[in-house]
Amino acid sequence: MPVRDARARQRRAPGRPGTLRTMVASEHFSGWAFVTPGVAIILLFGAVPIVWSAVMSFQRSNLLSPSTPFVGLANYRQLAHDPIVAQAIQHTLIYTALFVPGTMAIGLFLAVAMNRKIRFISFYRTAAYATMAISTISEAIVFIWLFDPSYGVVNYFFSLIGLPQQQFLNSPSQALYVIVVMTIWGWTGFAVVIYLAALQGIPQALLEAAAIDGAGPWRTFRRITLPLLSPASLFLSVWLTINALQLFDEVYLSTQGGPLNATTVLVYYLYDQAFQQFNFGFASAIAYFLFLVIIVVTVIQFRVGRRFTHYRS
């Protein structure tokens, strides 16, 4: 049994004292040699910054003064009393509450429609997938133009069906919703891909069995398909929510948080405080607050999701 010999030799190798050669051949040495380059980068740019920004959130730290005195919980107290933070939280939550279910519903509907062998189906699928290839910046620029209040084509379509002209991104009451629309469009392809993959994993026999038992298409969908899609739905809702809570690119491009802070979301305010005002301490406190929000929301989703999620086998 040569295989067992090899295992035995490998197990013995790490402990064997001896020459430089055996040390280099040891599993300890190889292990560290293999992981060091990758792990060093992750420690330097991932682990160290996590601790550092936690420390910074208890300091008064900005570019103006070289000293960074500890100020206890002052940054977190400022966070609790800052009216813009309260607005940013509200906008972030409203955005997330609209964007996540919206994307999931559209993605599910299109995936169900596209989960069949009909003519032009690859064209339809490609049309949805294409939204995955566009960067958030390109997407935002196109949508700013589509929703331009003076020359935008959306206002033109509105005029065709007799609706009044809108200010869209220039209006404090509409801007956030325009950003919801553009980001849903941008994420449609992703949601379709996830749901299509899950739909194709459903065994045909189950659906046929339901049909034989007399279930109509809607009942089959409600009772068979939807429960079998629940792992994909849970994944999508967690993934989309994490991304929604970190919304930044589209806001930076289209409104810069305006008009009148109407689209100031948490990460935009964090960026503004960190790299426009250079209040590193306060910005770190916002970052940790965002992290907390993400953890809480994710845990809730998994807790609630577990009750509705069916795993096969």
Place this chain on the structure above:
Amino acid sequence: MTATSAPARGGIRPASHEGAPRAPRRRRRLPFSPWHLVLIPASLVLLFPFAWLLVTSVETPGEALRFPPVLTPHVLRFANYPDALATAPFVRFFVNSAVVAVTTVLCNLVLCSLAGYAFARFRFLGRTALFAVIMATLMVPFQVTMIPQFIITKWLGVHVLAAVGIDHIGALILPNAATAFGIFFLRQFFKTLPMEYEESARVDGASRLTVLIRIVLPLATPALATLAALTFLDSWNNFLWPLIAITSTDQMTLPLGLATFQGAHSTEWTLLMAGNVMSLVPMLAVFFLAQRYFVRSVAATGLAGT
């Protein structure tokens, strides 16, 4: 019209009608799947932003600023493209983006394979603790680490190597040259591979590195392709970190260059759209050529979670 002609066709060839016993209960049958009635408008909505982007990019500046909008331009003004190129160095942005994305992908494939393999197969002192630390960083959003990352990158540029410092594209590569996700993803994949090949190669005297390169990596091609596709997309579309780390035009990547261009020419729509088309086309082309890979990779992240 088409709907009413359907029964007639069914009447001509009743024998070929498969669902004959159930036919009486059915209403008039469309000669095509009714799902087209949903999918055609849906595709139009999904593709319209692309179409409008293209149309505007070949309009004259005067046509673009007209209401109602000119849906079909009278002359195609392709000069917008050279004009945009003369205003901002899009070729440079593209080259920077490509260099950053390709280098980041290659670094990730090498470093994450090495680390992922060691975590999957070797027993070494501190393995569990080290792996736990890496998994912890996986959960933390970038916004938490970006301020210290900025300070560290600045320090590295001043004291160690200018090429990886602030305002150099190296600063966009080094922090992402290995990712916790990549290490975790490949480790999980390596663990599913049968160990026998590796063991017999070791018995035959191959070094651990040789085993990884000659035996394990060829078996892991699908996982490596997935990691490459996801890393490429991430790097190509990244905006926040370049926005923080880069200020000089000649070091900008496409998203940052495009955003800066938009900031400076926010009302010159024809120019903006021409620039936007040029920054979109390379990625769209790669995407269509490798659509299967991208779609499978994105679906894999979803299925891995389920």
